[in-house]
Amino acid sequence: MNSLPENYYQELEQIQAVDFVLVELTLYLDTHPDDVKAINQFNQYAQYSKQLKRAFEAQFGPLQQYGNSFSDANWGWGRLPWPWQV
Amino acid sequence: MWIYEKKLQYPVKVSTCNPTLAKYLIEQYGGADGELAAALRYLNQRYTIPDKVVGLLTDIGTEEFAHLEMIATMIYKLTKDATPQQLRDAGLGDHYANHDGALFYHNAAGVPFTATYIQAKGDPIADLYEDIAAEEKARATYQWLIDMSDDPDLNDGLRFLREREIIHSQRFREAVEILKEERDKKKIF
Ligand SMILES: [Fe+2]
Numbered sequence: 001m002n003s004l005p006e007n008y009y010q011e012l013e014q015i016q017a018v019d020f021v022l023v024e025l026t027l028y029l030d031t032h033p034d035d036v037k038a039i040n041q042f043n044q045y046a047q048y049s050k051q052l053k054r055a056f057e058a059q060f061g062p063l064q065q066y067g068n069s070f071s072d073a074n075w076g077w078g079r080l081p082w083p084w085q086v
Numbered sequence: 087m088w089i090y091e092k093k094l095q096y097p098v099k100v101s102t103c104n105p106t107l108a109k110y111l112i113e114q115y116g117g118a119d120g121e122l123a124a125a126l127r128y129l130n131q132r133y134t135i136p137d138k139v140v141g142l143l144t145d146i147g148t149e150e151f152a153h154l155e156m157i158a159t160m161i162y163k164l165t166k167d168a169t170p171q172q173l174r175d176a177g178l179g180d181h182y183a184n185h186d187g188a189l190f191y192h193n194a195a196g197v198p199f200t201a202t203y204i205q206a207k208g209d210p211i212a213d214l215y216e217d218i219a220a221e222e223k224a225r226a227t228y229q230w231l232i233d234m235s236d237d238p239d240l241n242d243g244l245r246f247l248r249e250r251e252i253i254h255s256q257r258f259r260e261a262v263e264i265l266k267e268e269r270d271k272k273k274i275f
Binding site: 009012013015016019020023024026027028030031032062063064065066068077080082083084 | 089090091092093094095096097098139141142145146149155158159162163253254257260261264
């Protein structure tokens with residue numbers, strides 16, 4: 001699975017960075033539920049994450065299953081590489 | 087329900103095939119203070135803990151599965167090109183005899199995972215103190231692993247995981263304070 005282009009890794013890392021912010025904000029808000037600033041930041045990053053994933057999935061196939069991502073024309077889910085293979 | 091996402095939480099790279107390091111990393115896969123134990127502990131405690139901290143246990147428990155996948159990826163990448171002889175030299179001969187190159191839930195010494203590693207006491211403070219201790223033990227394990235590893239790429243991922251344990255511990259400490267506050271409020275009225 002060495003045939004992946006450079007931008008696969010770049011765009012994936014961008015998604016990982018944005019989603020990390022969301023994980024951090026999630027745990028923070030679990031114990032600070034009244035922090036309105038953090039909630040606004042959370043929603044802003046949630047939107048940003050969705051944008052990045054839409055662009056990534058259009059090139060490299062679905063990230064999620066059960067209808068949370070749209071499928072490509074030939075069910076790339078099982079064909080495209082898994083995280084430990086890249 | 088849970089939704090799988092086809093990405094690691096943080097990129098995992100290894101510099102070279104190194105089954106010796108993989109053998110040590112298995113501690114965090116199926117060991118007492120490893121990621122599987124953490125995920126199963128928190129997600130099981132959720133059902134009877136006060137509502138105020140169910141969200142936290144759900145979210146940390148879910149993140150632990152992402153860490154389990156990172157550890158699995160590290161072990162997989164460190165061993166996938168190893169010959170049976172190399173695995174044997176690394177002390178993984180016993181593992182290979184039973185599992186070939188497959189991963190299995192046991193600790194670095196080969197002891198299989200057991201539910202006796204984790205507890206659910208039904209007492210929220212007791213459960214959360216166990217969770218804090220679990221995070222501190224996992225943090226210490228990551229430190230010992232980093233101290234033994236000479237792979238800079240691997241250490242980058244291990245440092246990320248070590249830092250996550252610190253955050254989890256911090257959040258669980260806050261959860262204890264939230265519950266204590268609740269308890270004291272009830273006493274006043
Ligand atoms: Fe943790």
